[in-house]
Amino acid sequence: MAGMWQCQVVTSASIAGAVRQGSLRELNLAVVLRRIAAADHPPSRAGLAAGTGLTRATVSAVVDDLIAGRLVAEAEPPPRTGAGRPARGLVLAADGPAGLGLEVNVDYLAACVVDLTGTVRHHLVRRADLRPVSPADALARLAALAAEARAAAVRDGLTLAGAALAVPGLVGDGGLVRLAPNLGWRDVDVPALLAGHPLAEPVDGVPPLVVDNEANLAALGELHAGPPGSRSFLHVSGEIGIGAGIVLDGALYRGARGWSGEIGHFPVQPQGRPCRCGGQGCLEQYAGQEAILAAAGLPGAELPADTAATRLADLAGAGDPTTLAALADAGTALGVAVAGVVNLLDLDTVVLGGGYAPLAPWLCPPVVAEISRRVLTAAWSPVTVRPAALGAQSAAVGGATSVVRRIVDHPVGWLARTP
Amino acid sequence: MAGMWQCQVVTSASIAGAVRQGSLRELNLAVVLRRIAAADHPPSRAGLAAGTGLTRATVSAVVDDLIAGRLVAEAEPPPRTGAGRPARGLVLAADGPAGLGLEVNVDYLAACVVDLTGTVRHHLVRRADLRPVSPADALARLAALAAEARAAAVRDGLTLAGAALAVPGLVGDGGLVRLAPNLGWRDVDVPALLAGHPLAEPVDGVPPLVVDNEANLAALGELHAGPPGSRSFLHVSGEIGIGAGIVLDGALYRGARGWSGEIGHFPVQPQGRPCRCGGQGCLEQYAGQEAILAAAGLPGAELPADTAATRLADLAGAGDPTTLAALADAGTALGVAVAGVVNLLDLDTVVLGGGYAPLAPWLCPPVVAEISRRVLTAAWSPVTVRPAALGAQSAAVGGATSVVRRIVDHPVGWLARTP
Incomplete structure (x- = not known):
């Protein structure tokens, strides 16, 4: 720069x-x-x-x-x-190009439209348990939702300049989803399954749809929507899975192959509970939504993430001791992992996003306690732990925002398309 | 660039x-x-x-x-x-400027001279347990060793263009060592303690001595001395403490305040052994030199790191079952931490340096096993685990190399000083 x-x-x-x-x-x-x-x-x-x-x-x-x-x-x-x-x-301009953000997650589909000013103009969410649904069917439903969002944008006089799709998994080159363990997806070729839909039709040779990891897009959303000054931070999204986006000096850190941020498989109890990933004692087994609900004695591990978070927050707010203990334990496990990351990367800000955002009043204290205990540098330089500015579905908003940010950074591409 | x-x-x-x-x-x-x-x-x-x-x-x-x-x-x-x-x-040129690399560690002092071609011209090491020695005395001994190295460089017709000092701890602005737990240093103002020595006298307004974390300098040394192609890697130095240097796309990642890489305090058993840092179950307590020696039933936790590593390697090479078990356990603990880092940062190469380098034949297999078990992406993209090209005292070599690399990157500063 x-x-x-x-x-x-x-x-x-x-x-x-x-x-x-x-x-x-x-x-x-x-x-x-x-x-x-x-x-x-x-x-x-x-x-x-x-x-x-x-x-x-x-x-x-x-x-x-x-x-x-x-x-x-x-x-x-x-x-x-x-x-x-x-x-x-x-x-x-608030009436020019806009970005379309899409998300397929375990228990919902989302589509949102963000204009060039960063304002969310439309945000559509469909609840559904997508685990028993084939990838092709899930993407067909998503395409229908995307068409609704596009129609709403056109009614506002906006032009969709591109779309970003968030998936809870590892995305390879060309939009191939290598593995999304909680969705049960493996080697899903998203562009091929969307063939024929406007989302997959290149405009002037540019594919309009970028597929990315949901934690990456949520972190990008936080970078643009969060309080000014946070240029380097760890963004942890808590859903059924747990993902992290690492923002270093204002840019998303993607790793050697774009697969960074898998904090859900941080070994918080190396000899502990078996995990879907094949490992043992992963953070997800102690601080993922299903683990928290089970510890709180709540049925409905299949609840949507924000409904589950709202229910947990209601119970914790009312002082329910089992819920408070479940959140304290989850916060401690999360704090162990976050402290390891802060010791490694020397970050001064940790953002709790996704389903963690509404639970931040109960999760932040044990996270801060583990950081104080385990981070060598905490004595000189305290680490800020705060809830995300964007709540649940932040990945869809982050994806849409990333589309319009690209236009601001490289306006010529857009101008070349304008008649 | x-x-x-x-x-x-x-x-x-x-x-x-x-x-x-x-x-x-x-x-x-x-x-x-x-x-x-x-x-x-x-x-x-x-x-x-x-x-x-x-x-x-x-x-x-x-x-x-x-x-x-x-x-x-x-x-x-x-x-x-x-x-x-x-x-x-x-x-x-092999007879122009050279870099002076210095290291204060728990059980040795080192000074080395590297010329512009990257060749190590002199390498002096003094064994001593520096834990009972005051910082001022340790630095006075180091200054004497530096003077010997400088004299040797001058005899070769070389001109020292600057020096880098590696310390096993957290370094703040202006060469202030905030904390070096295994040395017992806290808030040690290195430039002030070296006042009057040529090392601390600015040349043309440029302070000739840069103080840095030893794991950072060791990683820089590996970047320049290691096999070509390794542009992003995690370099783990095993001594009494364990430090990591993170190289991303050919540059050292230092973190928000320069304090990244504290992998020694990665929580591998969160409720496990207490650590000097105040935390519990840190990697250092399971894979640090003292922990390995104790598990191998060897006296002499105070052995120099490379002597300890050589002795362990000899015993393991001879098939001593207690030593083999101790190295397997240490490698597993190291692998748990490294797997967490690889999941987080998506690196494709892990380098075992310092005291770990001679133990690599026994440490690599359990590290690779934990990576295969715990890293989500290992199935598509194997992670290379290899010993460092530079052995023990790599931090001093890395420090000297960083001085000459700065000249290659910005030759004008050097040329302005040449009469």
Whole structure:
């Protein structure tokens, strides 16, 4: 990123003619759009010129392109307070491109639409136990839900620019789901099963659907929706499975093959309960939704994650001792794993997301206690443990947000598609 | 990096005049020097011009600067095989700047000199149990060893360009050692204790001594000395303490405050043995040198790490069943922790370094077994577990190597100091 800014400075003035016009335009579009996206107050054209070092004429031309492409709009002018015409500020357009976020999880399907400003415009959820359903049927139901969301977006005048699908498992190249143990999926070729559906039809050679791990997309959602300042954090999503997204310096860390974040199989009791993965004593067996429900003496391991979390939160809030003990034990197991991660990665923030978010009042204290006990550096630098800003289904919101963020980072691709 | 190369291309030709001469020279020096460092065969000036896109004249001027600054030398010409004068290839200079690597560990002090080609020219080790010694005394002894190494380097015609000191603990800003639990150090201000010694005297405003965690420096050493291709790996150093260095895509991952890699306190038995850190069941209590020696029924927990490792390797090689069982148990504990890290970070290579390197024949199988059992993705993508290329005291070599690598990456700082 620093390199890109450096290039921009080098190439913006007298030497522009020597640079390929195409790449200069790309650079300037991205620089100006990112400034508008990051601004606290809608900047004027003059303010953008001052802030970027570009000439006023260049900024005006770039802004005209961005407005024509429905990426930027002029904000309503502030009320007149004196003589002269107040400058109109520039904001991201709320009626241009939008991202479609989709999720297949163990007990629900979700689809959501997020516009360029990051606002969730539609969010549809269908409850269903998808474990007995074939991958083809599950994806057919998802495609129907996606069509509903698309229709709602079109009614709002939005254009879907792409889609991201969150699955609770390991995703390989080309959208192949290698393994989603809690769904019972293995080597499921998502694009092939969606063949013929608009989701799978490339637009200008770009496949509109990206398949990703749900914990990764939830962490991306938290990065963009969470409080400012959290640029490096561990995001732990608690559902029937437990996944983590690792954000380092504002970027998702994916690992050598994109399979990072499998915290659910962190060995918290190496000789303990057998796990579906073939291992033993994995965190999931102590702090996954089914383990917490069983310890709380609640039937219905098949409850949707947010319903289960709400029921547990209600009981804990009413002081039910069995539920409180179950949450304390789950929090301790989670804290053991999180402390191991913090010792390893030296992160200063841990975010509890997904089904953990509503349970944070009861999970945070034992997690913090284990961190204080086990993290060497906790004495000098406390670790913040907080609930996620996005609640359940954060992965769908994160997926949709990742689509629109890509447009802000690389607007040329979108503009090339605009007639 | 991509950005920098991109800049270089944009600025190298007709538009060079518009760019600050200083920064262009910096860029070209670094580009050419890195090409020479990375080449399999000594490149000629013409080859460098073709490979970088710089003009032949620019390359010649840059190479002249690098030769004058003792960073580059002309290789002996190959034997004449036909008519014409063979082009002389360019190599990194073996008689220019060198790095000084230092280490204070629980049971030894080390100093080593590495030249620009990465060759270890001197390596001095002094055995001593440093636990009963005050930090000031330990550093005074280290300074004396450093002076010996410096004298040896000067006799070789080398110039020490900087030093890196490895300590088995958490290092804060400005070389303050926050905590080195196995040494008994807490808030030790290394530069202050070395005041008056050449190591602590800034040269041209640059402090010549960098203090870093030993596992970090050992991992850096492995990055530069290990087999090509390993760009992302976990390097685990087993001594009395256990530390890890995490290398992601060719760069050391340091964490939010530089305190990453504390794998020794990974909870492998959360309700198990108490640890010096205040936690319970930490890896160090099951796979640290003292734990292995005790399990093998060997006296002398105070043995130097490489002596202890050699003795254990001898006994295991002779088939001693108690030692074999002790190593199998330690390897299993290590494997539980490593599997947790691989699940979290999706790394494809694990390097056993420090005191673990000579024990690798016995530690690798149980580590691999735990990875196969516990790592979700092991079925698609096996994880390589191998001994480190550098043996014990790899941290001192890694520290010295990091000094010369900085010169290759940023030669201008060194050239500015050359008369």
